[in-house]
Amino acid sequence: MANTNLKIAVIQSGLRGYEVERVLNFWPGKLSKMIAGIIAPTNGEEIALAGVLDKKVCDIFPPEQVEVD
Numbered sequence: 001m002a003n004t005n006l007k008i009a010v011i012q013s014g015l016r017g018y019e020v021e022r023v024l025n026f027w028p029g030k031l032s033k034m035i036a037g038i039i040a041p042t043n044g045e046e047i048a049l050a051g052v053l054d055k056k057v058c059d060i061f062p063p064e065q066v067e068v069d
Helices: 004-013 017-023 030-036 043-053
Strands: none
Touching (some): 004 017, 004 043, 017 030, 017 043
């Protein structure tokens, strides 16, 4: 499932996706895969993304989006 909140947060930050990836030392395309829902970020990555995007973790990754296995 796509993470629209993450996409919106990136746009609102004024940063390009590759700039966010560079700051967080992500490999190229990792952020896009997170936004598309192809890969899930770790807790540490969620916290780091929230910090770079100046948002709260719960705003970008709301509890209702968490998938239970």
